[in-house]
Amino acid sequence: MFHLLEKTIQEAFHAQILAQFGIDLDVATEQPRQSSLGELAVPAAFQLARQLKQAPKKIAAELVDGIGPIDGVAAMEVAGNGYINVRFDREAYAEGLLRPVPRSDSSVNERIIIEHTNINPNKAAHIGHLRNAVLGDTFVRMLRAAGNRVEVQNYIDNTGVQVADVVVGFHFIERKTPDDVRRLIDDPAVRFDYLCWDLYARTSADYSASPDASGWRAETLHAVESGSGTLAELAHLVADAIVTLHLKTMLRLGVEYDLLPRESEILHLKFWAAAFELLKERRAIFLETEGKNKGCWVMPPEAFAGDSGTEDSKVIVRSNGTVTYVGKDIAYQLWKFGLLGKDFYYRPMMRYPDGHELWVTTDEPQPANGPVPTFGRGTRVFNVIDVRQSYLQDVVVAGLKALGAVEQAARSIHFSYEMVALSPRCCIELGIELSAEDRQRPYVEVSGRKGLGVKADDLIDRLVDKALEEVAVRHEDQPAAEQRRIASEIAIGALRYFLLKFTRNSVIAFDFQEALSFEGETGPYVQYAAVRARNILRKLEERGETLPSFATELSGEALRGAVESEDFWQMLLAASKADVALDRAIVSGEPAHLARFAFQLAQSFNNFYHQYHILTEENRERRTFLLWMTEFFRTQLMRTLGILGIQTPEYM
RNA sequence: GCGCCCGUAGCUCAGUCCGGAUAGAGCGUUUGCCUCCGGAGCAAAAGGCCGUAAGUUCGAAUCUUACCGGGCGCACCA
16 A cells, blocks of 8 residues: 555656656655654755756756646645645545555566575574574565565485585594484483584594594595495485484474485486586686686686676586585586476475475485476576675586576576574573683684584474463463464564564674573564454453444545544554565565554554543544554564464464 | 775664755663553663765755775685
């Protein structure tokens, strides 16, 4: 509604400026400094002032005189040095919200692919992984809410060094057989991902101590690549078990995927070989004959050095003939755009409780068992990867460009974000020893290799426990299982909001006290507002009344009377901006902006809630209006929370 | 050395892409608010040379340059 009117106003000014001054100006609108000045401000006169060599104030006055009436606008006035402040026709606006005219969504032909999570399947997920998954998942929800078709991929590097290191730990250090490991995986008393977390840290430490270790790793990697033998079997066991556990952890947060593309298939289906041929053909890479990279296939720095600041070539194929991670990533990126000329085979992996099916890649044709969705062939690709990999993402994009896929290169978006580090206080709390130097720092980097970090499930458990305490105090009459379900919704709301409230390029110095807070700018605050709104409506029903049909019971006259009140008008206006907030958050690529809107919306409702007593209102018409506001707030709050992946509990 | 990011209230952060009216939140501090739809709430106060300096502009937290602090990249690791 707000959006439409804003557009109407912009178009009206655009046409008027063109007619009056012959200038084709892209008309911007902004929020007036104070709400009392109107709903929108048009600063166009300032932009025109230079070209016309006239005072902005004069231009603004001429524009207002010339433009004539605009549908939905009640008044326009010149203010300050030349602002044009626009006042909406409040009644018409409220009418539009009360009795919305259905409009058909423009069909979108884009196929957006978002890759996120991508955790190495060799240990438990940690807080940094959660930031990735929550950012990715929320952006997916945002795009889908705006009507886009989105495919979610979670890439599984099941043949890499990190898995190999855990295999080394099991095989060479702990002397465990595949059967031993299988027993550990099946033992309900063992948290296999936690066990691997510790084993991985120990193995990593051993590498620096033991002279045999690097040989072990090479042997394991080789075995994993060939796909046969005890070491390969161990790698499969570990990776598959950990992937299953990661999916479970992510599901606690409401994060689901469409497809798990796996590195093993990229290898077995020779994706790299196909990409290698393409890169050689187009001379995007060449065989280095001298210097330190002699014998390697490299990409010259000119291809990607634009802003990555390096003067060195990037090795794509090592002198021993094996491909680097970037090489594989170029192949994968080509496949995402349908440019590789090859495809995976697919099989359904599991069905989520909500019925959604998760698929995984395989390296051989599957027996026909119902339709297989189309994967890949994207028109736009977002890779949710932390900012430290910018350089490598630049190389991947350069690869596409060098292959002539300029369009696709431009549509390859590195959806980057800063790391989650630990605050010094948090380290102390976790019993982590800090060097004197580290104690001085604002934060300490998480390191899987050192086993330094906050495990995702531990954090979620702590949040649930804390929420449960609160729920138990307030609702001791509810069954325990019920309390736990509510607590879990609150905990997830707190966690997702906490991870989303920071903009992407802000480093999060993780701190338990902040993350565990349920007050102020937090998820539970927003949830609480939605719950309060619902409580009112429930209370109404408990009194034997039903929710009025607002569209028929609220007359235009009643509406006009209500929105004449500045208070009501501002609240209604604020609540009607959910779509605008969503659009802006998508354009800026900042889920944080939508999170902030949710918070402001909740503030606005709490304000309304506190100020007006809805159920005790004696004036019937006014009460109906108040109920409508409540219902409107509730809908907008729940919808926005839903896009953030946060549920609204039944009670709090 | 080169490149990227950050520096805004005691603390944690929005606002910077696209310059505009009196720079905003939350936490913390201080003070009020339960006869009232549940206080995980509401109201209010105190708290800022927006890192520094120059430049562009009618106008700069926002654009340019230099400098000062801090972080991260620049592997035949991923």
